[in-house]
Amino acid sequence: xxxxxxxxxxxxxxxxxxxxxxxxxxxxxxxxxxxxxxxxxxxxxxxxxxxxxxxxxxxxxxxxxxxxxxxxxxxxxxxxxxxxxxxxxxxxxxxxxxxxxxxxxxxxxxxxxxxxxxxxxxxxxxxxxxxxxxxxxxxxxxxxxxxxxxxxxxxxxxxxxxxxxxxxxxxxxxxxxxxxxxxxxxxxxxxxxxxxxxxxxxxxxxxxxxxxxxxxxxxxxxxxxxxxxxxxxxxxxxxxxxxxxxxxxxxxxxxxxxxxxxxxxxxxxxxxxxxxxxxxxxxxxxxxxxxxxxxxxxxxxxxxxxxxxxxxxxxxxxxxxxxxxxxxxxxxxxxxxxxxxxxxxxxxxxxxxxxxxxxxxxxxxxxxxxxxxxxxxxxxxxxxxxxxxxxxxxxxxxxxxxxxxxxxxxxxxxxxxxxxxxxxxxxxxxxxxxxxxxxxxxxxxxxxxxxxxxxxxxxxxxxxxxxxxxxxxxxxxxxx
Numbered sequence: 001x002x003x004x005x006x007x008x009x010x011x012x013x014x015x016x017x018x019x020x021x022x023x024x025x026x027x028x029x030x031x032x033x034x035x036x037x038x039x040x041x042x043x044x045x046x047x048x049x050x051x052x053x054x055x056x057x058x059x060x061x062x063x064x065x066x067x068x069x070x071x072x073x074x075x076x077x078x079x080x081x082x083x084x085x086x087x088x089x090x091x092x093x094x095x096x097x098x099x100x101x102x103x104x105x106x107x108x109x110x111x112x113x114x115x116x117x118x119x120x121x122x123x124x125x126x127x128x129x130x131x132x133x134x135x136x137x138x139x140x141x142x143x144x145x146x147x148x149x150x151x152x153x154x155x156x157x158x159x160x161x162x163x164x165x166x167x168x169x170x171x172x173x174x175x176x177x178x179x180x181x182x183x184x185x186x187x188x189x190x191x192x193x194x195x196x197x198x199x200x201x202x203x204x205x206x207x208x209x210x211x212x213x214x215x216x217x218x219x220x221x222x223x224x225x226x227x228x229x230x231x232x233x234x235x236x237x238x239x240x241x242x243x244x245x246x247x248x249x250x251x252x253x254x255x256x257x258x259x260x261x262x263x264x265x266x267x268x269x270x271x272x273x274x275x276x277x278x279x280x281x282x283x284x285x286x287x288x289x290x291x292x293x294x295x296x297x298x299x300x301x302x303x304x305x306x307x308x309x310x311x312x313x314x315x316x317x318x319x320x321x322x323x324x325x326x327x328x329x330x331x332x333x334x335x336x337x338x339x340x341x342x343x344x345x346x347x348x349x350x351x352x353x354x355x356x357x358x359x360x361x362x363x364x365x366x367x368x369x370x371x372x373x374x375x376x377x378x379x380x381x382x383x384x385x386x387x388x389x390x391x392x393x394x395x396x397x398x399x400x401x402x403x404x405x406x407x408x409x410x411x412x413x414x415x416x417x418x419x420x421x422x423x424x425x426x427x428x429x430x431x432x433x434x435x436x437x438x439x440x441x442x443x444x445x446x447x448x449x450x451x452x453x454x455x456x457x458x459x460x461x462x463x464x465x466x467x468x469x470x471x472x473x474x475x476x477x478x479x480x
Contacts, residue, residue: 009340010101010117011035012089012287013125015043016326017318019071020333021123021340022081030341032081033117035103037088041072043127044147045326047155055157064326088112090464092290098122098313099291104470114474121313121340124288124301125333128281128319132168133371134385134393134430135378136241138277142248146176146278153179161274162186165251167239168278169193170369171325174222176276181229188232188270192279193369194258195235201368208360218327240267240378242275251275260374279371282429283320286463298366299429305355306345307336315340322362331358376437385434386427388420393434400438411435423460 007030011018014036022034034041042048046068049055075081084105091102098119106112130145132138144152144160146168152158164180166173167190177187191198226233240262241252255266285293288301293309293316296302301309301316308315317336318329331354338345345352379385381394399411411417417431418424424431 007031007121007340007342008033008119009121009123009337010098010119011123011125011337012101013043013127013318014038014041014085015125015127015318015329016045016068017127017320017329017333017336018043018123018125019068019075020330021125021315021317021337022075023071024334024337024343025123025341026075026078026080028338028341028343030080032075032078033119034075034081034083035087035089035101035117036083036085039085041075041083041085042068043326044151047151049155049157053157084115088464089287090462090466092287092463094290094292099311104466108465112470114470121315121342122291123333123336123340124291124293124309124314124316124320125318125329125336126284126287126320128283128323129425130278131280131282131371131429132277132426133279133375133378133433134383135239136380136383137243137248139384139387140242140244140248141246142244142273143242143275143277146172146276149274149276150176150179153183157183159183159185159274160276161248161272163272164188164274164276165239165253165270165272166190166276167192167237167251167253168280169371170278170280170323170365171219171222172278172281174219174226176278177231178222178225180276181225181231187229189226189234190237190239190253191233191235192238192256192260192372192375193235194256197258198235198368201364209357209364239275239277242272248272248275256372256374258372260372261377262374279375280369281319281323282425284425285320286460288314288316288320289459290463306339307332308339322359323365324358324362328358328361331355373433373437376434379434385430386415386417386420386424388422388427389416389418391415391417391427396431396434397438400435421465 009025009030010033011021012035019041022032025032046065076083086107088104089101090104093100099122101117103115104112130147132145149160152160163186165188166177169192173189177189181187236256237253238256239251240254242248243250251270251272253268253270254262257263283300285301291314292311293314294302301321303309303316303321307317315336317332335355379393383393385391385393385396395415396417399414403410412419418428
């Protein structure tokens with residue numbers, strides 16, 4: 001028995017999770033409004049070089065494009081699907097039922113049109129972005145997030161450098177390496193976690209991953225590419241500093257203990273012209289917080305077995321609920337879309353089995369590739385922590401020494417950390433981890449822990465930048 005009559009499902013995000021949610025909701029008979037901030041569907045995973053560039057092999061970097069194109073075509077042509085591209089959700093407004101969504105349609109800087117969208121159910125698939133833990137020189141030109149390096153290679157065929165060092169943790173380092181080496185760069189990869197610990201987590205209970213054959217095939221392709229292109233991969237190592245005259249010229253690499261503490265005497269200097277870094281991901285949970293969804297201790301949106309959040313009218317899927325990659329995000333999106341549409345999931349045993357495996361994959365990935373607290377020792381007093389405002393670790397430490405209690409707000413006002421254009425999206429997680437380390441002797445004995453503090457959730461009046469003129473126009477809507 002289903003409950004889909006006149007059900008209107010609003011979905012925010014056009015990546016693998018959002019498009020899968022839209023397709024499954026349509027299959028259950030719902031009306032769908034799919035909102036995406038990009039020009040085309042597919043998200044970060046399916047970004048590609050524009051056809052207008054006339055590249056001979058436009059899909060040579062990345063994969064999964066055919067399935068993404070099929071799904072995008074289905075959604076854009078479907079009579080019950082309203083697809084809004086170049087759409088910026090700037091505010092979620094709680095109501096007695098499903099939260100209302102305020103959207104600006106159009107390119108930022110040009111004349112944009114305002115819409116207020118009210119559905120029966122809301123699915124959030126806003127994804128996540130790279131997290132980079134600070135180290136000396138990380139603000140020099142030539143240091144990129146791994147996601148940015150991959151995007152430039154995929155969508156512009158631009159290499160961040162010819163001699164690139166990729167450092168961080170997680171399987172995401174491998175597709176980034178493939179993207180760069182395909183373009184002609186010389187690449188080396190450093191995984192901060194110990195190889196034996198990674199293998200221990202992935203090798204345990206292999207039957208739990210029986211529905212993740214696609215992920216194993218994808219991993220095998222990346223490893224084969226690494227062997228073919230002779231890409232060195234070293235575990236238990238990381239870039240802990242970079243230096244150069246105006247831009248990156250060399251990187252300091254250190255061998256790490258299991259807690260990511262650099263081992264004395266292991267530091268070596270390598271000449272490079274670019275460094276790409278990813279220490280995991282930070283979920284984009286601003287809209288989820290505004291919708292009243294509860295977060296986990298790791299900062300991800302808490303969901304049940306149907307991907308439903310603590311707000312009974314709101315579902316969430318994809319990297320917003322835990323990092324697992326595009327295939328996992330698509331499975332979660334399919335479950336969320338069906339549930340939001342009011343479909344009965346009990347009879348969909350195959351999907352339920354894939355969903356269980358997907359959640360197990362997310363948990364295993366988090367356990368195999370955590371951020372260890374030793375990373376906090378990499379930054380020096382002069383290292384910039386908040387790049388928008390130029391606030392250093394020394395300035396933060398001094399402000400904390402002067403303040404009483406553990407309140408974050410006085411430090412923000414004193415140092416302006418987190419008050420810049422990004423509003424703490426980049427630095428909040430690092431500041432929270434440093435603040436905890438400054439006030440807590442938990443790591444004094446070197447005991448390993450699962451990871452660092454998550455980004456501090458902020459309930460912002462606006463989830464995206466909006467011009468004063470646009471706000472004024474909202475105030476005068478409907479007036480003659």
